[in-house]
Amino acid sequence: MDLLPIFLDVKNEPCLVVGGGPIALRKLENLRRAGARVRLVSPALVPDLARLVAADATLTWFERRFQDEDLLDVRLAIAATDDRRVNRHIAALAKAAKVPVNVADQPEDCSFIMPSVIDRSPVVVAVSTGTASPVLARMIRARLESLVPAGYGRLATLCARYRDRVKERFERQRDRRRFWDRVLQGGVAERVFSGHLDEADAAMERELAAGGNPTDMGEVYLVGAGPGDPDLLTFRALRLMQQADVVVYDRLVAKPIIDMVRRDAEHIYVGKERNKHTMRQEEINALLARLAKEGHRVLRLKGGDPFIFGRGGEEIDTLAAEGVPFQVVPGITAANGCACYAGIPLTHRDCAQSVTFVTGHLKDGTINLNWPQLAQPNQTVVFYMGLVGLRVIVAQLLEHGVSPDMPVALVQQGTTHMQKVYAGTLGSIVARVEQDPPVPPTLIIVGEVVNLRDKLSWFSTIPDPEQGATTPLLPGD
Numbered sequence: 001m002d003l004l005p006i007f008l009d010v011k012n013e014p015c016l017v018v019g020g021g022p023i024a025l026r027k028l029e030n031l032r033r034a035g036a037r038v039r040l041v042s043p044a045l046v047p048d049l050a051r052l053v054a055a056d057a058t059l060t061w062f063e064r065r066f067q068d069e070d071l072l073d074v075r076l077a078i079a080a081t082d083d084r085r086v087n088r089h090i091a092a093l094a095k096a097a098k099v100p101v102n103v104a105d106q107p108e109d110c111s112f113i114m115p116s117v118i119d120r121s122p123v124v125v126a127v128s129t130g131t132a133s134p135v136l137a138r139m140i141r142a143r144l145e146s147l148v149p150a151g152y153g154r155l156a157t158l159c160a161r162y163r164d165r166v167k168e169r170f171e172r173q174r175d176r177r178r179f180w181d182r183v184l185q186g187g188v189a190e191r192v193f194s195g196h197l198d199e200a201d202a203a204m205e206r207e208l209a210a211g212g213n214p215t216d217m218g219e220v221y222l223v224g225a226g227p228g229d230p231d232l233l234t235f236r237a238l239r240l241m242q243q244a245d246v247v248v249y250d251r252l253v254a255k256p257i258i259d260m261v262r263r264d265a266e267h268i269y270v271g272k273e274r275n276k277h278t279m280r281q282e283e284i285n286a287l288l289a290r291l292a293k294e295g296h297r298v299l300r301l302k303g304g305d306p307f308i309f310g311r312g313g314e315e316i317d318t319l320a321a322e323g324v325p326f327q328v329v330p331g332i333t334a335a336n337g338c339a340c341y342a343g344i345p346l347t348h349r350d351c352a353q354s355v356t357f358v359t360g361h362l363k364d365g366t367i368n369l370n371w372p373q374l375a376q377p378n379q380t381v382v383f384y385m386g387l388v389g390l391r392v393i394v395a396q397l398l399e400h401g402v403s404p405d406m407p408v409a410l411v412q413q414g415t416t417h418m419q420k421v422y423a424g425t426l427g428s429i430v431a432r433v434e435q436d437p438p439v440p441p442t443l444i445i446v447g448e449v450v451n452l453r454d455k456l457s458w459f460s461t462i463p464d465p466e467q468g469a470t471t472p473l474l475p476g477d
């Protein structure tokens with residue numbers, strides 16, 4: 001290790017910043033966030049810095065060039081002028097006076113460096129590559145940003161409040177560590193993240209009372225897994241996928257996403273192919289409640305978004321009625337994923353002022369929708385579950401006055417390496433699909449916006465030799 005990483009308390013301490021440009025501003029902001037009293041020396045300031053000076057009474061600006069006396073009685077110094085010689089002079093003086101000094105872009109003159117910071121106070125993560133590459137440090141920081149949820153600050157504050165009581169409750173360090181492991185990866189933490197601080201306190205009290213035995217109630221995470229491409233998962237989805245004890249999933253969740261769930265989680269497949277429901281909806285609802293009541297962290301993973309044609313509402317209805325804690329994580333719904341990956345904007349100033357998502361599910365040979373409304377011009381209509389009913393959809397739209405030239409796209413297994421777009425018109429799409437039947441799931445997009453695809457299409461699939469060109473990734477429609 002070239003440098004010693006430490007976190008310095010500069011609250012109310014005088015710190016010197018020399019320079020009035022954007023780098024001085026960035027460094028000064030970190031000092032202010034840590035509560036330092038900053039003395040700023042520079043004959044001129046960039047506007048953002050001038051605004052700060054006007055707004056912050058703890059910040060004193062000396063409108064002149066650096067003088068040696070500026071270093072008297074300061075706790076640390078930052079030289080960020082645009083003159084290398086001045087910076088070097090400040091560094092030499094500071095070192096002689098044993099004042100830690102940082103010089104912008106002159107690593108050889110620094111006695112300390114300022115790391116890239118992820119601030120979830122009181123949790124702070126600092127990343128440094130020494131002086132090798134600040135850009136790399138910033139990239140690493142960006143990656144870590146996604147791993148440290150915004151609520152970790154609040155969680156740490158809660159830990160601080162309970163620290164002494166936990167110490168009293170568990171004498172052995174090993175027991176304490178186990179206790180905190182469970183609290184920080186379980187219901188208490190999740191309640192903090194979802195903003196229920198009172199419930200988090202209550203759960204913490206229950207955990208303390210249980211004295212190391214798991215409390216009886218688990219939790220259900222109803223998580224949208226997006227349309228197929230694992231890159232489209234949310235940070236929150238990924239975090240919950242990696243801490244669940246049990247995962248309950250169905251056909252629409254892509255295999256590469258299932259593979260990202262914690263390895264030792266129990267996997268329960270509940271099917272749901274068309275007309276071949278492996279488990280009835282009521283049974284799934286009851287299963288989720290039972291598993292949570294047994295104390296498990298249950299991940300209910302759904303394709304797309306759980307609240308769009310996903311029956312997510314019904315599942316949590318049962319949980320709410322039975323007093324089981326739950327949280328819902330949105331996912332990218334098929335319409336968004338397929339449209340973007342097919343280069344079809346769902347709205348457009350010129351030809352689509354609205355977009356409607358409907359289900360094209362066929363029941364007894366008909367589809368119960370408001371056809372006169374769906375036949376109106378200047379809109380986009382997206383049909384979920386519409387492949388089997390495609391003929392009926394086309395016939396109804398034509399019958400209600402839509403032109404046979406109206407563009408249609410049928411997106412097969414959107415966002416995956418199996419994505420294929422069948423483009424045509426209301427007049428031609430049925431024949432096209434009959435010639436070369438698509439592999440479900442498929443989404444149907446009707447509207448002038450489909451024409452924009454010729455210009456805007458960007459995603460193309462590369463057949464994966466491992467998977468085989470015809471292996472469906474997302475079977476079932």
Ligand code: SAH
Pocket residue numbers: 227228252302303304305306307308309310332333334335338383384385386411412413414415416441442443444474477
């Ligand atoms: N909750 C899901 C939708 C479930 S309904 C969501 O928000 O996306 C199932 C229908 O979604 C399928 O019949 C199909 O029309 C559509 N669908 C889901 N994933 C898809 C994909 N990757 N490509 C095309 N259509 C998809």
